[in-house]
Amino acid sequence: MSDPSSSSSPTPAHAALAAAVAPLFAGLPKRERSTYDRTSHRYVEPLAAADVAATLVLLFARAYVQHLEGEYEDRRLIARVRPADGTAEHVTRDRFAEAVATVLRHMPDAPATASHQTRRAVAHVRLLAERGPSSPYVRRVASAIGDRLPYLGDLAPRPTLVRAGTASATVSPKARAEQRRAYMRDRNRSARAADREGRREAMMRAAAWCTAWREQVGPGAHAAPELHRAYVAAAERSGMTPLGRTQLYRIADEALGPRSRRAVGPVYVVPQEVSPMTREERRDLAALIVDRLTAEWREHALDGLADLVAERRTEQAAPDVDNVAPVVDLAARRALRRVA
Incomplete structure (x- = not known):
């Protein structure tokens, strides 16, 4: 063999x-x-x-x-x-x-x-x-x-x-259990890698679609829900699972500019002169947008992790004279954080 x-x-x-x-x-x-x-x-x-x-x-x-x-x-x-x-x-x-x-x-x-x-x-x-x-x-x-x-x-x-x-x-049963854990770690790692790749591809397509949409609709103020409906319809025609509304708006804010507040609600303003882009330029712009958002989300995640670690350390206060640690009201602490 x-x-x-x-x-x-x-x-x-x-x-x-x-x-x-x-x-x-x-x-x-x-x-x-x-x-x-x-x-x-x-x-x-x-x-x-x-x-x-x-x-x-x-x-x-x-x-x-x-x-x-x-x-x-x-x-x-x-x-x-x-x-x-x-x-x-x-x-x-x-x-x-x-x-x-x-x-x-x-x-x-x-x-x-x-x-x-x-x-x-x-x-x-x-x-x-x-x-x-x-x-x-x-x-x-x-x-x-x-x-x-x-x-x-x-x-x-x-x-x-x-x-x-x-x-x-x-x-031995112990070795078999360790092999099982290693197998599950490897499978979960592979699944997460495939999931990240799939999400990035969907974000790239959404960013390229937003730039093409800007050239098609022409100048003026366009309601954000109108963009979302058009994107969902285009994704369904292509047989793809569309991104969520919030994630699409984050990408659109980078590709089209931040939303403006009007009487009818949030709108995307397309200027009078919109220079058409080639397919390669759309790809490069989409890659730049996704990289920027990915870096921003990673930074927020690290900041959130640092805040969580700092909060847990402050909650582990030294015991009092009676060797009894003070009780921390987590519900009240969370309520104060929401207010702040």
Whole structure:
């Protein structure tokens, strides 16, 4: 059983990889939705992660298997089979994602008959694979491959599962609990990274939409709810989940200028002369707006954390002469803070 990412052969066999991905280029391969890549400062549109995983699963099935465990078999482990000693060694999600990234870095070029978009999508796959497990795209491909791997229990003879960092399959309950906690931390960290990327993409699109909206509506005073309704309608037409009203207004305040108060309510004032912007200029402006808001929110979060720490320290007053600490009325303190 050959491992496509083993240390003995760090470069995958190009012939085997080319044969594995050949069916992908037989038709018109699907591509991911275009997203802005902050590292390369451009939009990327790689091949669809699910389709790439479907073509690579046979390559990884030569060395890897999946194993379900837990009370309801809700936890999936990935293991690398070692036929020499009859064991299957558990690998972490990051190690398996790194193995997938190694293969994706060597993704062969699309045939000369393929479209320009397909050839560019292959280049974007290799670009994102350079980030390794930190790339959400690589993690999606790795997760899809893991779902399609053969099961450990179906192998005959069945290898013995060996936990990472152990010499045998015997694991103490304490060690198993620690592995479970490490697994949950890794999964939550990956989920938060994917969530942050999704929120940033939505904010980028909203900022670019606001600049385009300003050019379309023309000069004058436009009610803020009118902008919100137009944005929600545009997001629904695109099949996207719109941002909340407050977050949209924060972005619009940066893209269009602060809201003004009129008799009809808050409005956005578009000046008489609005110079049209190119698509690239809208992208750059959107990136600048999102970066500015992200830095501002991070600063507010740190200030809030510092205030919370200072408040808790003041509440831990020294005990009185009777060694009884004074009672702090938290409800009254919160009421005073709201008034202030």
